Amino acid sequence: MAELPPIRLVGLSGLLIQFATSMSEPANRAAIAFRAAVEAEHWPEVRETSTSLVSTFISIDLVAHTPEAVVEKLQSLLATQDWLSAPLPAGRTLWEIPTLYGTDAAPQLEEAALAAGVTPETAIEELSTARVRVLTIGFAPGQPYTGELPPHWDIPRQQSLTKSVPAGALVVAIRQLIIFTNASPTGWRHVGQTAFRNFRPNDPTPIALSPGDELCFPSVTAAEYARITTADLSGNGGAQKQVLP
Incomplete structure (x- = not known):
């Protein structure tokens, strides 16, 4: 299985999943597709999501929710497919x-x-x-x-x-x-x-x-x-x- 992208803490405001270190079409597509997948999960601790050029940001109150538990859920979702090859979500x-x-x-x-x-x-x-x-x-x-x-x-x-x-x-x-x-x-x-x-x-x-x-x-x-x-x-x-x- 391919190595999972890194998940980084962003202070106490959330977590950042980084699909590349520089702009590329597959990494941008991965960020958009993964954001849609997270939103489809309807996790109660997720306040909102957004994307940058190659990353997905998950807004979570990390005072109220332990990072380890959320990281585990994100890693499980990341492991379901190769996100660099994922299709863009429908409804665009x-x-x-x-x-x-x-x-x-x-x-x-x-x-x-x-x-x-x-x-x-x-x-x-x-x-x-x-x-x-x-x-x-x-x-x-x-x-x-x-x-x-x-x-x-x-x-x-x-x-x-x-x-x-x-x-x-x-x-x-x-x-x-x-x-x-x-x-x-x-x-x-x-x-x-x-x-x-x-x-x-x-x-x-x-x-x-x-x-x-x-x-x-x-x-x-x-x-x-x-x-x-x-x-x-x-x-x-x-x-x-x-x-x-």
């Missing part, structure tokens, strides 16, 4: 989010294309047809890190910060795409602009995307983007979605 959502590439709205497309070794036209074709997964949510409320893009998109962050990109900005670096939830400085290159808002604090579900969801960013014209920004005030930004089997 595929989102198609209309995106305006380049123009003054997303002025670093050409710079990013140059770094990736492609033309701006090829960059738009590749980014607008890529299907990526929400790897994790972090940095800011509801901010999704998605990937992975092909290897030539393993472009570095900028050497200096862009002072601010707007909410809905689609930025790229290290084979990943991020949609910014709020205006923010960034070292990632601004290649597209969406009207999608993942963080909606007044909604019953304040974060629309979940780790494991999949996204596409089809290209639209400036006129189409302008129409979307006035016609769809829900935060979806004209996005279409469907439940994955």
Whole structure:
């Protein structure tokens, strides 16, 4: 049997199951699948669960519950299969989010294309047809890190910060795409602009995307983007979605 991934204490707040030490698609898939498996167990001591790029966090009051007993249950569940080969859980959502590439709205497309070794036209074709997964949510409320893009998109962050990109900005670096939830400085290159808002604090579900969801960013014209920004005030930004089997 393969060696089980390490389980680490996180103070008194819970336990972290680490499937790798660096980002990889199998480790991210394992973290998402294992989280779903833990939630399906309905263990009473588990308060909530979450995932990072390659880890699953289990929130447990370790004052009220001894770590040893919980670790034993987690190890038993980990031993049931090879989680690096586990399928993603059913019930995830595929989102198609209309995106305006380049123009003054997303002025670093050409710079990013140059770094990736492609033309701006090829960059738009590749980014607008890529299907990526929400790897994790972090940095800011509801901010999704998605990937992975092909290897030539393993472009570095900028050497200096862009002072601010707007909410809905689609930025790229290290084979990943991020949609910014709020205006923010960034070292990632601004290649597209969406009207999608993942963080909606007044909604019953304040974060629309979940780790494991999949996204596409089809290209639209400036006129189409302008129409979307006035016609769809829900935060979806004209996005279409469907439940994955």
